[in-house]
Amino acid sequence: MNVPAEKAMNFLPSAKRLLGTLHPERLWLTLVLVLAVASVTFSVIGPRLLGEGTNLIFAGVVSKELPAGVGKAEVIAGLRAAGEGARADMLSAMDLTPGVGIDFAALSSVLLWVLVLYVLASAFGWVQAYVLNGIVQRTVYRLREQIEAKINRLPLRYFDSIQRGELLSRVTNDVDNISQSLQQSISQAVTSLLTVAGVLLMMFLLSPVLALLALVTVPLTLGITALIAKRSQKLFVAQWKNTGELNGQIEETYTGHALVKVFGRQREVEERFRQKNAELFAASFGAQFISGLIMPAMTFIGNLVYVGIAVVGGLQVASGAMQLGDVQAFIQYSRQFTMPLAQLGSMANLLQSGVASAERVFELLDTPEESAEPSPSRAPDGGRGRLVFENISFSYSAEKPLISSLNLVAEPGQTIAIVGPTGAGKTTLVNLMMRFYELDAGRITLDGLDVASMSRYELRSRMGMVLQDTWLFGGTIRDNIAYGRPDASEAEILEAAQATYVDRFVHSLPEGYGTVLEDEGSNVSAGEKQLLTIARAFLSRPSVLILDEATSSVDTRTEVLVQQAMRALRSDRTSFVIAHRLSTIRDADLILVMESGQIVEQGTHASLLEAGGAYARLYEAQFAAPVAEV
Structure with missing residues (x-):
């Protein structure tokens, strides 16, 4: 089920679908937009006011050097008469009164307004971040719920085809990465786009010439970002694919850690880990390095524009076309203009990683589910567990038929044993009974009702x-x-515990029935765990009892006791026993011998031995086989 990087979904459809998960939060997103507009507006006005403050300081310093009591027009005329036309042009653009100096009252008022604007901008920005965090976390919460519900609707076939660690990686690592990507990318995207728009407006108000110069960065930024993003997207997909595979390998290895040590396979396991870890390193390094080139490139472009604005702005101040404070404000705006563009570029790094994870999650959510439940579903009334298999056929793949045209009737109270070599279809038959897999042909009825017309919950609630x-x-x-x-x-x-002899060992535990089982029941023996699962099935009092090698982990003495308990508990209900140890099914009412998906023999233990067929050969192989010569 792993998808190679080169076959991943396209970036834009995946990103669009990811953003579609935010649709239930559209009202809150509107509030985020309003708060962002307010925050950016106050931030954008700030440099303009600071430019006014610079004008007040510069005009005050210049005016202090001019003779008091003389009008501005007279000073400018005198400078032109003296041949200082450039200085006269500069003074003509300034608002000053010769000899007065710096107007500290006006300067204080400007600085106070700047402080108020920046405080308001920060406050609105904080509220925006708080609201956005709630939006993202609720979205991820719903996504996790969808994944959980999806997993419960997936057929057993899916879990047979995917590593457990790979599935866990999609549910945990990929979802967490989506959460982080949404949190940061939405905030940066909204703020950056609004900042670019607001700053661009202010720059055109200050100087259209300098604004056009700053706009040169836009096509360069878009071109560089698109070029780098195209190269790094496949690497991000490979990064998260390799992360899932590495998790699957680790989970598999440490689940069977004892066996790895017993068979001395540590070196092979370590080598496999090193190879997969190296692949993950290469993909991660490449993705991060290539996408990380965006920010330095944006910074370089921003510095070039900064130099150009400083030179052209200086010339405009000297010619009287602009005031010094306006140029200073414009330089601040140029920084504010290139910074969000750079942020948008660097955000591509995070967004690509998030979309790569989203692709893997969407692949899980798009996996074909179990067939729909019948509506309305039906349930047998007061049945005792009569099962009939009518001409059923099933195969895991079309190329390899397994069960073909099988017929069987299981009466209430009967104990039916199913034996046969590995791969004969014994467990598959039980899985079809439980509707873990759907039939290719034929039908199975429970108390006269087709199991396909029952809900899976109703069917399985009648089976243990x-x-x-x-x-x-x-x-x-x-x-x-x-x-x-x-x-x-x-x-x-x-x-139930006493009937299955669980009660016998529970009293030796410190807390009795209140004893907390550790990871996978590691504080009880394998046989004791088996007894607990038998007690669990018996307590449910099912109409149909299925025992798949249920006593394989218990000792011989306990097995005899459990068999006695089973004989009493199987009364008045249908029981299926899958067994390789033929000694455990001698008292079965009916023994089915399966080979290649077909029932080749059926009868009692004695009659099948007397027939001398497949069952007799199996029995002899277990109990009477000679020691083979080496």
Whole structure:
């Protein structure tokens, strides 16, 4: 199910779909936009007022050098008469009174307004960040809910085809990366775009000539960003793909850590890890390095524009076309103009990483689900668990048929054992019963009702299953037994535990039934874990009981006791027992022998031995096989 980087979805469709996840927050996003406009507006006005302050200081210094009591026009006329036309042009653009000096009252007022504007800009910016954080976290919360619901709707076939660590990486690492990308990219994008628009307006008001000079950066910025982003996108996809694969490898290795040590495969495991880690390093380094080129390139362009504005602005001040404070304000605006452009460029780094993670999450969300539940669903009334297989066929792949035209009737109260070599289709038959897989042809009925017309919940609530691979969660022993029936009373839990001989070992534990099981039940033995899963199935009191090598992990003495308990608990319900140890199914009412998806023999233990067919050969292979010569 892993998707190679070169076959990933296109950037724009994926980014559009990612932004579409914000649709439920559109009202809050409108508020964020309003707050951003207010914050940027106050920030943009600030440099203009500071320019006025600079004009007041510069005019005051210049006026102090001029004779008092003389009008500005007379001073300018005198300078022109003296041949100082450039100085006269500069003074003509200034608002001053000869001999007065700096107007500190006006300067104080300007600085106070600047302080108020910047405080308001910061306040609105803080509120905007707070609201945006809520938007992003609620969006990611809904995304996680969608993923959880999706996983519960996915067929077993999907989980057979993907590494557990890879799936966990999509649910955790990729979703966290999406959260970080949305948080930072939305804030930067809104603020940067508004800042560019506001600053550009102020620059044209101050000097159209200098504003046109600053606009040279826009096509250069867009061109460089597009060129770099195109090269780095595939590397970001490869980065997160390799992250998932590395997580899958680590999860697989450390789940079977003891076996790795037993068979001395540490070097091979370490080598596989080094290879995958090197691939992740190469992809991550390339993605970060290439996308990281955007910011230095933007800074270089900004510095060139800064130099050009300083030179042209100085000439305009000297010619009287602009005041010094206006040039100073324009230089600040040029910085404010190139900085958000650079931020937008560098944001491509973060956005590409987030979209690459989103692609992987969307791939999970787009995976074909289980077939739709019947509407309305039906349920048998008071049935006892009569199962009929009518001409069923199934295959995992069209090229390799497994079960073909199989027929079987299981009456209530019967214990049916299914035996056969590995790959014969024994567990597959049970999975079809539970609708973990859907039939290719035929039908299965429970108490006369097609299971396809029942909801999966209703069907599985009538079945209890004990697998060879035990599964326990991090809770008390009591909670694990009651997993299938959370509303079970203490007496019912105790009865199930006693019937399956769980009660025998629980009293040796420090907290009894309140003992908390550690990771995957590591503080109890394998046989004790198996007994707990059997108790859990028995407590649910199903119409159909399925035991898939359920006693394979218990000792011989315990197995005899459990078999006795099973005989009592199987009464009046249909039981299917999958077994490789033929000694455990001698008392079965019906034994089915499967080979290549077909029932090749059926009968009792005695009749099948007497027939001397496939069952007899299996039995002899277990109990009467001679030692082979080496």
